[in-house]
Amino acid sequence: MAQLIVLGVADRDTAEKALDIAADLSRQQLLQLEDAAYAYKDEKGRPRIHQTIGTTGVGALGGALWGTLIGLVFLNPLLGLAVGAATGAVAGKLTDVGIDDDMIKQIGSQLEQGRAAVFLLADSATADRAIEAFAPLHPTVIRTNLTRENERELVEALRS
Structure with a gap:
C-alpha cells in the first residue's frame, strides 16, 4: 500500500x-x-x-497512437492522429492519478x-x-x- x-x-x-x-x-x-x-x-x-506528474501529455500521446491506428483503418491517419491526440489530451487532463x-x-x-x-x-x-x-x-x-x-x-x- x-x-x-x-x-x-x-x-x-x-x-x-x-x-x-x-x-x-x-x-x-x-x-x-x-x-x-x-x-x-x-x-x-x-x-x-x-x-x-502531468497526465495531459501522456493522454495526448496515447490518444495520438490510437487515433493513428483507427485512422489507418478508415484510410485517414492524419485525421485520426489529430482527433486522437485532442481527445487523449482532454482525457489526460481530466484524469486524476496519485495524490x-x-x-x-x-x-x-x-x-x-x-x-x-x-x-x-x-x-x-x-x-x-x-x-x-x-x-x-x-x-x-x-x-x-x-x-x-x-x-x-x-x-x-x-x-x-
Whole structure:
C-alpha cells in the first residue's frame, strides 16, 4: 500500500529541494515514489500547486497512437492522429492519478503566507535513509496515512 506523507516546510524553495531529495532517493532505489507535489501561497495569498506528474501529455500521446491506428483503418491517419491526440489530451487532463488534488488544494489554502507543503506518495522506502535526507529541511508532519505509532515515530525522527 502506498504511503502518503505531507510535510510542512519553510518556503517554496525548500519544497523544491524536498522534491529534488525525493527524486534522488528514488534514483538510488531508496524510495519508490509514485507521485509528488507541493503547494504554497503566492504573493496575493492564493494557493498554488506544482505537480510532478502531468497526465495531459501522456493522454495526448496515447490518444495520438490510437487515433493513428483507427485512422489507418478508415484510410485517414492524419485525421485520426489529430482527433486522437485532442481527445487523449482532454482525457489526460481530466484524469486524476496519485495524490488527491482536492486534498492538495485544501492543505494549500490553509498554509500560512510564505510556507509550503510537500506531498509524497511512496510505495516503499528505506525509512531511516529517507528521514536522514529530509531532516536538514526541518519539516513538520502535516498529514500521513501511517498508523499512529508509525506517524509518531516519524515525527520524533524528524525532530532529532
